[in-house]
Amino acid sequence: MNRYRAYRQRGARPFTAVVLSVGASLAWVFLRLDSPQWQRLLRNWRQYYPQLAHKRPSLGDPLRGLVQTLWLLLLRPARPARGADLKRGKGIRWGQRLGRGLYTTVQRVRLPLVGLMRRLPRLIGRSDALAQTQRRIKASGSTGERVFYWTLAVVGMVIALLCITSPFNLYAQLVFVVTLGAMALLMRYMPGRFPTLMMIILSITISCRYLWWRYTSTLHWESNLDLILGMILLLAETYSWLVLILSFIQSVWPLRRPVLALPEDRRLWPSVDLVIPTYNEDLSVVRTTVMAALGLDWPRDKLKVFILDDGARASFRAFAKEIGVGYIDRHDNRGAKAGNLNHALEQLTGDLVAVFDCDHIPVRAFLQLTVGWFLQDPKMALVQTPHHFFSADPFEHNLGSFRRKPNEGELFYGLIQDGNDLWNATFFCGSCAVLRRAALDDIGGFATQTVTEDAHTALRLHRAGWNSAYMRIPLAAGLATDSLAAHVRQRIRWARGMVQIFRMDNPLLGKGLSLFQRLCYANAMLHFLSGLPRLVFLTAPLAFLLLHAYVIYAPAVLLLLYVLPHMLHASLVNSRVQGPYRQTFWGEVYESVLAWYIMRPTLVALFSPKRGNFDVTVKGGMNESDRLDWRIARPYLVLAAFNVVGLAFAVWRFFYGPSNEYGTVIVSSLWVIYNLLLIGAALAVAAEVRQVRRFQRVPVKLPAALRLADGHLYPGLLYDYSDSGAGIELESARALAPDTQVQLLLERAGREFVFPGRVMRSVERQVGISLAELTVQQRIDYVQCTFARADNWLGWSDSHVPDRPLRSFFDVLALGAMGYYRVIEYAPAWVRLPAMPIIGATRWLLSFFPRMPRPIPSDSMKSTT
Known part of the structure; x- marks a missing residue:
């Protein structure tokens, strides 16, 4: 009975509490429930x-x-993960072993090897022979040192060339790939950048060998159909190989540029014009950005804020006058955003120009952390900071992965831009950046020839000999696209614009750029040509299954020995280099979602680069109910149908086709299944989840207090806020009636600010407050106490689950299956009703399968987002 009451107090339902208490009683008789492992199980039964x-x-x-209890007995019990453990990957990596004996055996072999690999750099560094060799190289002078390293490079290139081009038989290829795979698996545990470079070299070697084999041994020249389809696939693979190599160059050595301090004498600080361009956005979106800009820590006489209204709206003019900022409008809209900025430049006089999109809210320290580089380097033209988003993008919102997995943009702003900075090739991203006015004047202002004026402007600055910098600190935050349709439209514009630049101002040609600047720009532009290659990969196995065409003319076992190592090495390197910014295999999901939609605009831009208009990305929308965007999902459904037909043909070929094609049928079928799951992932993203909040709530932990009308003060913790309200958790429960007038007390820079509001809800210690009746000055103070805090967005990604390639692979597969379930869920009744009993029975059977426990971070942040 005591156990039953304990489970009821922990929130278990009556029937569940009975089951658990009976199970615990039986376990008490036969097992040692006083052990720490069982005590942990009892305390955290929801996770187990x-x-x-x-x-x-x-x-x-x-x-x-x-069933779950028996499954847990075969696993090593693990405690819930703490925040520090999440960064090291502890507490969430559950050993999926069949028993303790097997697990212990594996660990006895693995742990010494891992420990050796982690100590190896220090052991090599203390080696006397290595030290003597280094002293001899330095003693030979700069010429001798250069000769040594060039000799080493040439020898390495010769060895790599032999490894790439030497013909191996089946067993030699097996030994080769197993050896290099083992080396890569061990090196991933070695700290430092040198092991990363070695893993990249191994990956490039394996990938080049695969491509060499494809070009020399896998084309069927005796069949025109096989040759044409095989060449199409081979060209798509060559494109992917080229992008892979360029991405290694671009991200191999992130610069991690530090902040430069400003002079103590503020008279030496430059003057800044902060501009906020807007076209058709709602005033509620722009208001918060303007109010945050007014609170920047910068001398008042050296900072001017301007609203650049391309819509020439009276309400914006009145707001600018009321709040005390500049207002510049125009009526022709020529040149879109770039034209708007150029029009404003004619009326600006500051030394620097800070540009913010109307939904990107700067923190108060933005200028203090970015302007120092302009004083250090007279040729510095651009300092770019990340585009950080406090709302979920369509992937995060529809898949429920917000703040658990890196979003689509984190790879670019977390790693690629930092890698570009090493080569002085930082891109201007249109917002959250500071530019030198003299540099803009030198190139004739912002570029207007393409629809991506930001990247084109940066390219022109670099061609003119100006420098750029990237600060990898989130110093502003904005709204992500709120629907997959809006997200697709935005990416179409980016893709069209980058291809336009590639055609009209090709970075590989012309003067003014270094080799690595050309490669960084070329990779960014080639990336947006991925639509057609991705569609080729999603349909390639159908060539054999439907048309009996050999796109890869080779035995199935040999295909596996070349393809799998190539994929394994690329995944391991990407996990090590990109893991904190993009989980393994998720790049394929993002590409699959966009492939169909960016293919046509990029191909059109290749042949007719002047076509296409600037399209403003609409943000701040709502979705009243769950739904499937059938218009967006249509091409994915067609691709899925073709692959299902191909799978049916695979079954027919396996039973009625030649026996010597069984291996090819199996490999093609596995490829089709993987493609179907990728397409299913795209369908899962197209299932829009209900979004009824007009103002996004931001989770936070800040000291706050609540004051009632009778003067009583209740301290607590601000756990979320939005533009129109806040949530506070009091130290003790306090029942407050709705519409009760209260005052919210917040602190900033040693000052206390009071904001009147009224209670919207009160549940135990949590109180939701509406702040809709603030004065203009109070709203400015509120924005600067919340959105514009200097440390507001630091540590935002600490809650990300560490990347584990195998686990990520299965997550993507599960996501694909969920996509088809969502399609059936939102399908018409004549489709849904016959399918639901089958799905219900499948889900019921799967519910009996054991599941891996879900460790919950003990320091997880409370959020009502």
């Missing part, structure tokens, strides 16, 4: 029994609990 934690009781629950 996820299939029972949030469901209504049913007759099958005892069997589910028994």
Whole structure:
């Protein structure tokens, strides 16, 4: 009975509590429940029994609990992860072993090797022979040192060339790929950049060998159909190989540029014109950005804020006058955003120009952390900071991965831009950046020839000999696209614009750029040509299954020995280099979602670069109910149908085709299944989840207090806020009636600010407050106490789950299956009703399967987002 009450107090439903208490009683008789492992199990049963934690009781629950208990007995018990452990990957990596004996055996072999690899750099560094060799090289002078390293490079190139081009038989190829794979698996545990470089070299070697083999041994020259389709696939693979090599160059050595301090004498600080261009956005979106800009820590006489209104709206003019900022409008809209900025430049006089999109809210320290480089380097033209988003993009919102997995843009702003900075090739991204006015005048202002004026402006600055910098600190935050359709439109514009630049101002040609600047720009532009190659990969196995065409004319076993190592090495390197910014295999999901839509605009731009108009990205929208965007999903459904037909043909070929083609049929079928799951992932993203908040809430932990009308003060913690309200958790429970007038107390820079509001909801210690009745000055103070805090967005990614390639692979596969379930869920009744019994039965059977426990971070942030 005591155990039953304990489970009820922890939130278990009556039937579930009975099951758990009976199970605990039996375990008490036969097992040692006083051990720490079992005590942990009792305290955290929701994490260990996820299939029972949030469901209504049913007759099958005892069997589910028994199966899960037996499964847990085969696993090493693990405690819930703490925040520090999440960064090291502890507490969430559950050993999926069949038993303790096997696990212990594997660990006895693995741990010494891992420890050796982690100590190896220090052991090599203390080597006397290595030290003597280094002293001899330095003693030979600069010429001798250069000769040594050039000799080493030439020898390495010769060895790599032999490894790439030497013909191997089946067993030699097996030994070769196993050896290099083992080296890569061990090196991934070695700290430092040198092992990363070695893993990249191994990956390039394997990939080049695969491509060499494809060009020399896998084309069927005796069949025109096989040759044409095979060449199409081979060209797509060559494109992917080229992008892979360029991405290694671009991101191999992030610069991590430090902040430069400003002079103590503020008279030496430059004057800044901060501009906020807008066209058709709502005033509620622009208002917060302008109010935050007014609070920047910069001398008042050296900072001017301007709204650049391309819509020439009276309400914006009145708001600018009321709040005390400049207002510049125009009526022709020529040149879109770039034209708007150039029109404003004619009326600006500052030394620097800071540009913010109307939804990007700067923190108060933005200028203090970026302007120092302009004083250090007279040729510095651009300092760019990340585009950080406090709202979920369509992938995060529709898949429920917000702040658990890196979003689509984090790879670019977290790694690629930092890698570009090493080569003085930082891109201007149109917002959250500071530019030198003299540099803009030198190139004739912002570029207007393409629809991506930002990247084209940066290219022109670099051609003119100006420098750029990237500060990898999030110093502003904005709204992400709120629907997949808006996200696709934005990416179409980016893709069209980058291809336009590639045609009209090709970075590989012309003067003014270094070799690595050309490669960085070329990679960014080639990346947006991925639509057609991705569609080729999604349909390539159908060539054999439907048309009996050999796109890869080679035995299936040999294909596996070349393809799998190439994929394994690329995944390992990407996990090591890109892991904190993009989880393995998720890049394929992003590309699959966009492939169909960016293919046509990029191909058109290649042949007719002047076509296409600037399209403003609409943000701040709402979605009243869950739905599937059938218009966006249509091409994915067609691709899925073709692949299902191909899978049916695979079954027919396996039973009625020649026996010597069984291996090819199996490999093609696995490829089709993988493609179907990628397409399913795209369909999962197209299922729009309900979004009814007009103002996005930002999770936070800030000291705050609540003052009632009678003068009583209740301290607490601000746990979220938005433009129109806030949530506070009091130290003790306090029942407050709705519409009760209260005052919210916040602190900034040693000052206390008071904001009147009224209670919208009150549940135990949590109180939701509406702040809709603030004065203009109070709203400015509120924005600067919340959105514009200097440390506002630091540590935002600490809650990301560490990348594990194998786990990420299965996550993507599960996401693909969920996509098809969502299609059926939102399909018309004549499709949904016949399918739902089958899906229901499948889900019921799967509910009895054991599940891996879900460790919950002990320091997870409370959020109502």
